[in-house]
Amino acid sequence: MSIHAYAAAGPGKPLEPFSFEPGPLGPHEIEIGITHCGICHSDIHMIDNDWGWSSYPLVPGHEVVGIVREAGAEVRRLSAGQRVGVGWQSGSCLECEWCLSGRENCCARQQGTIVGRHGGFADALRVDERFAFPLPEAIESSLAGPLLCGGVTVYSPLREDARPWFRVGVVGIGGLGHLAIQFARAFGCEVTAFSTSAGKRAEALELGAHEFVVSTDAGRMKAAAGSLDLLLSATTARLDWQAWVGLLRPRGILTIVGASPGALDVEAGAILTGQKTVRGSLIGGRARLAEMLDFAARSGVRPRVEVVPMREVNPAIAKVRQNRARYRMVLEA
Ligand code: NAP
Ligand code: ZN
Numbered sequence: 001m002s003i004h005a006y007a008a009a010g011p012g013k014p015l016e017p018f019s020f021e022p023g024p025l026g027p028h029e030i031e032i033g034i035t036h037c038g039i040c041h042s043d044i045h046m047i048d049n050d051w052g053w054s055s056y057p058l059v060p061g062h063e064v065v066g067i068v069r070e071a072g073a074e075v076r077r078l079s080a081g082q083r084v085g086v087g088w089q090s091g092s093c094l095e096c097e098w099c100l101s102g103r104e105n106c107c108a109r110q111q112g113t114i115v116g117r118h119g120g121f122a123d124a125l126r127v128d129e130r131f132a133f134p135l136p137e138a139i140e141s142s143l144a145g146p147l148l149c150g151g152v153t154v155y156s157p158l159r160e161d162a163r164p165w166f167r168v169g170v171v172g173i174g175g176l177g178h179l180a181i182q183f184a185r186a187f188g189c190e191v192t193a194f195s196t197s198a199g200k201r202a203e204a205l206e207l208g209a210h211e212f213v214v215s216t217d218a219g220r221m222k223a224a225a226g227s228l229d230l231l232l233s234a235t236t237a238r239l240d241w242q243a244w245v246g247l248l249r250p251r252g253i254l255t256i257v258g259a260s261p262g263a264l265d266v267e268a269g270a271i272l273t274g275q276k277t278v279r280g281s282l283i284g285g286r287a288r289l290a291e292m293l294d295f296a297a298r299s300g301v302r303p304r305v306e307v308v309p310m311r312e313v314n315p316a317i318a319k320v321r322q323n324r325a326r327y328r329m330v331l332e333a
Helices: 041-047 141-161 175-186 198-207 218-223 241-245 268-272 286-299 310-321
Strands: 003-008 015-020 029-038 064-071 083-086 089-091 124-128 167-171 190-195 211-214 228-233 248-256 277-280 305-309 328-332
Touching: 015 310, 029 083, 029 141, 041 310, 064 124, 064 141, 083 141, 089 124, 141 175, 141 228, 141 248, 141 286, 141 305, 141 328, 167 175, 175 190, 175 198, 175 228, 190 198, 198 211, 211 218, 241 248, 241 268, 305 310, 310 328
Parallel strands: 167 190, 167 228, 190 211, 228 248, 248 277, 305 328
Antiparallel strands: 003 015, 029 064, 029 124, 029 328, 064 083
16 A cells, blocks of 8 residues: 655755555564654754755654554564554664663664655654554653654753753753753753743743743853753754853763754863863663653653644744744644
8 A cells, every 4th residue: 555645856845745655564564554743853954965865755754653553473562553653763783782772872773764764744654663662641642743753862861961950951942942941840950941032931931941041142141151060952053062061060061962063163171171071962762762751741741832734744844944833843644
């Protein structure tokens, strides 16, 4: 049976209806009938070939939610009728030291849901069952997608480094950032949201931020110098990294999850003094993703979404490009 999807024919192109035959179902694969799919900014980087490894026609979509409708011969964990989600990662070797220690996101053979294969802006997705996650009942389908990529991407580094007594900053209050505020708050941290959009203040505070700083306000930025134990950058913009490192306290950590363009221009002296750390983080392993879903279900962390029919995918993408999404666009099949 054909899968009906939306695909970009080339870099930066609008999405158009596109159908393909998936072929026989692999022994470890499931076929998911998609109900919802979030639009992550990584979908847009991929449409635009920002990272140089997009292949076309490109079907974006890696915050996939749906119902299992077929299971391959070797599938044991999941069965038809189950509600599941799939995030950025759809495969890994499952044998290396990273996979065995729950860090499949560090595996040299990791596969992306939309890298060289068709993603979730479609009516169905085929995926290895080991990268599909049963969804907690408490999380409704329209809200689950953004947790599967955006959620785990911010949960994972906070889980690793944040402590309840930490002062945590979040830069870029978009799909990832608005979830980071909620997780950091749920972990008991004091949270400051840094945004270029003054209009996001009230919502950032509602989501759990103790403070909101407009990052173009030089006076407020100066006052925040040396104040943070952990700073999570979830912006798509290029930052003056040296200036942001200046917001850290001694032993503070700047963790970059946003795919900002350009080089990290930080002088050695800026991180030697105060023994600071600058690090990156990529999604999260399978155990972390499952844990995050359970924690979100119990703690009430939920994305704020705008749900639109899948056929309105192009205006929805335009909204994300223009930084007008509040805070995640979700396509409904
Ligand atoms: P998003 O919803 O579009 O949010 C990005 C935010 O960045 C915006 O809301 C805005 O926040 C800020 N921003 C955008 N343009 C800006 C500009 N010109 N100047 C300053 N700030 C700007 O994107 P997202 O889905 O959260 O993704 C954010 C980044 O994370 C993307 O690069 C994405 O590819 C990456 N990502 C990484 C991983 C990973 O595993 N590391 C996983 C998922 C996504 P303010 O209005 O508050 O300034
Ligand atoms: Zn993503």
